Amino acid sequence: MTPPLLAPARAASVPQAPFLGLTALWIQITGTWCNLECRHCLNASGPRAPWLKPLDAETIRRAIAEAESLGVKEIYFTGGEPFLHGEILALIERALEVAPTTVLTNGTLIDAARADALAAVAARAAYSLEIRVSLDDPDPSCNDAVRGEGAWAKAVEAVRLLHARGLLPIVTATEIASEAGPAAGGLHARFRDFLQAQGVDRPRLKFMPVFAMGRQPASGETPLTDEDLEGFERSTLQCADARVVAAGGVYACPILAGLPGARLSRGSLVDSFRAAPLYHPACVTCHRTGMTCRNS
Amino acid sequence: MSEQLGEYRKIAVLGGVYSNWLALEATLADARARGVEAVFCLGDMGGFGPHPDRVFPLLREHGVLGIQGNYDESLASGHTDCGCGYTDPRDNHYAAISYRYTFDNTSTENKAWLGALPRHRRLKLGPHRVLMCHGSPRVINEFLWESATPNGLLRHLLDRAEADVMLCTHTGIKWHRALPDARHAVNVGVIGRPENDGRTNVWYTVLTAGTDLEVEFVPVRYDHEALAREMERERLPPEFAETIRTGWWTTCLEILPARERARGKY
Numbered sequence: 001m002t003p004p005l006l007a008p009a010r011a012a013s014v015p016q017a018p019f020l021g022l023t024a025l026w027i028q029i030t031g032t033w034c035n036l037e038c039r040h041c042l043n044a045s046g047p048r049a050p051w052l053k054p055l056d057a058e059t060i061r062r063a064i065a066e067a068e069s070l071g072v073k074e075i076y077f078t079g080g081e082p083f084l085h086g087e088i089l090a091l092i093e094r095a096l097e098v099a100p101t102t103v104l105t106n107g108t109l110i111d112a113a114r115a116d117a118l119a120a121v122a123a124r125a126a127y128s129l130e131i132r133v134s135l136d137d138p139d140p141s142c143n144d145a146v147r148g149e150g151a152w153a154k155a156v157e158a159v160r161l162l163h164a165r166g167l168l169p170i171v172t173a174t175e176i177a178s179e180a181g182p183a184a185g186g187l188h189a190r191f192r193d194f195l196q197a198q199g200v201d202r203p204r205l206k207f208m209p210v211f212a213m214g215r216q217p218a219s220g221e222t223p224l225t226d227e228d229l230e231g232f233e234r235s236t237l238q239c240a241d242a243r244v245v246a247a248g249g250v251y252a253c254p255i256l257a258g259l260p261g262a263r264l265s266r267g268s269l270v271d272s273f274r275a276a277p278l279y280h281p282a283c284v285t286c287h288r289t290g291m292t293c294r295n296s
Numbered sequence: 297m298s299e300q301l302g303e304y305r306k307i308a309v310l311g312g313v314y315s316n317w318l319a320l321e322a323t324l325a326d327a328r329a330r331g332v333e334a335v336f337c338l339g340d341m342g343g344f345g346p347h348p349d350r351v352f353p354l355l356r357e358h359g360v361l362g363i364q365g366n367y368d369e370s371l372a373s374g375h376t377d378c379g380c381g382y383t384d385p386r387d388n389h390y391a392a393i394s395y396r397y398t399f400d401n402t403s404t405e406n407k408a409w410l411g412a413l414p415r416h417r418r419l420k421l422g423p424h425r426v427l428m429c430h431g432s433p434r435v436i437n438e439f440l441w442e443s444a445t446p447n448g449l450l451r452h453l454l455d456r457a458e459a460d461v462m463l464c465t466h467t468g469i470k471w472h473r474a475l476p477d478a479r480h481a482v483n484v485g486v487i488g489r490p491e492n493d494g495r496t497n498v499w500y501t502v503l504t505a506g507t508d509l510e511v512e513f514v515p516v517r518y519d520h521e522a523l524a525r526e527m528e529r530e531r532l533p534p535e536f537a538e539t540i541r542t543g544w545w546t547t548c549l550e551i552l553p554a555r556e557r558a559r560g561k562y
Contacts, residue, residue: 021434067448068446068448069448070448070452071448071449071451071452071453072446072448072449073444073445073446073449074444098446098448099446099448099449100443100444100446100553122554122555126446127443127444127446127555128441128443128444128553128554128555128556129554130553130554166558167554168554168557168558188385188386202549202557202558202562204550204557205384205550292383296382296383296384296550296551
């Protein structure tokens with residue numbers, strides 16, 4: 001039998017993830033506006049002229065109301081740094097009327113007064129308030145080499161303040177500072193020991209992979225193909241049940257918020273309820289690691 | 297796979313046996329004494345406790361109507377993982393020990409019995425249309441905690457299920473929410489381990505039909521010290537026996553939302 005002269009053409013279409021329903025609503029509240037400028041930031045957030053603008057309170061309130069009618073299970077505020085937003089406390093309180101709410105923060109803007117205010121909001125709320133504080137290494141110099149001078153001390157203080165008020169923050173780390181690669185087991189134990197030594201007797205931890213985007217050099221990885229996804233359950237990808245409201249519309253996932261290729265609607269959440277294109281090299285990381293930006 | 301059942305006035309519903317055959321015996325005796333018409337179990341017969349095969353004769357002898365939990369599905373399918381839905385490495389470490397022990401000590405016949413259980417059950421409790429599930433109606437291992445399950449989600453799930461009452465378990469901590477539209481969601485708790493409140497008893501639920509639904513959480517005391525000693529003899533982790541003896545969870549903690557976590561000791 002003569003072999004074909006040409007190899008079969010690769011499918012030209014971008015693979016897609018199905019949409020099952022809205023479980024997690026993400027709100028990119030401050031866009032890419034942040035008081036830190038971390039070396040590994042996946043959306044290159046920083047203090048100067050954010051490329052993705054913050055959201056106004058009205059847009060956020062509208063999204064929360066729509067999400068409630070669609071049966072959302074949890075709400076997340078991210079950025080940028082959410083505590084730079086002038087109405088963050090009122091918006092957290094509003095979100096907590098609808099669903100358990102998580103704020104992803106670098107912790108540097110949480111002083112005792114703000115921790116008190118958050119504890120009061122949490123105590124009044126029907127649902128759990130979760131605060132996720134980013135810290136990349138228990139060692140101050142390793143952490144600050146990635147996150148900037150002084151970031152470690154402020155973040156650790158925020159964790160102490162929140163824990164002392166019973167808010168039990170989730171410390172969120174990437175593996176970048178330790179250069180530990182996938183050895184999360186060792187890093188996990190180091191973080192647990194460190195937090196317990198700080199008096200945090202119920203340490204809660206979440207680890208995230210480093211994404212080769214934003215302020216990190218691109219990996220040059222080829223985007224996913226349908227062939228790559230054969231036998232893989234696409235409904236396990238977070239874009240199958242999450243949507244992100246950010247400047248410019250509704251996007252498929254928190255990693256890609258603000259990128260035109262990931263925009264699924266310019267207006268309502270419900271208009272974004274369709275399959276998401278797995279077009280970006282970051283989709284390779286989600287596929288490979290099984291990661292989710294959610295708390296668990 | 298679901299099953300349409302008949303109409304009842306008063307039923308007992310328990311969840312998460314977790315091989316705690318001593319608590320199961322005590323629960324069944326208590327439920328019969330209350331005059332319930334039927335006893336239902338929302339799955340996860342094995343895991344955590346000792347001698348998993350001891351629960352099956354009790355379930356059969358008392359005619360308990362079961363559905364599959366994630367543990368049951370995994371055991372019946374020969375999976376290498378309990379499918380509990382944990383994401384933390386420490387939680388997964390203990391889950392793996394528990395699953396391996398349970399898998400190795402559950403007979404082929406009992407695994408097949410678990411495989412034949414339905415995923416959902418529907419029934420009428422007086423005028424109320426009831427849907428029973430393990431985690432949630434949509435995902436077998438979805439965690440529905442009291443502090444992390446919004447009313448909007450419950451309305452959505454009840455609408456889709458065309459039900460007035462949803463009964464679930466999986467988290468290990470009971471709760472009841474009466475929605476403003478008179479529909480109900482009940483996490484019936486588990487009888488396999490105490491619910492992280494420093495007490496050694498476990499809980500099941502009695503539901504009684506009326507114009508509104510009556511939901512009663514029933515505490516069950518049993519010989520927890522005997523169970524803890526059996527766990528030690530079977531060389532299960534000492535952390536498991538500690539939970540049975542103290543009522544405080546020592547493992548599988550990272551999945552708890554902040555509010556439920558703050559109520560525990562660890």
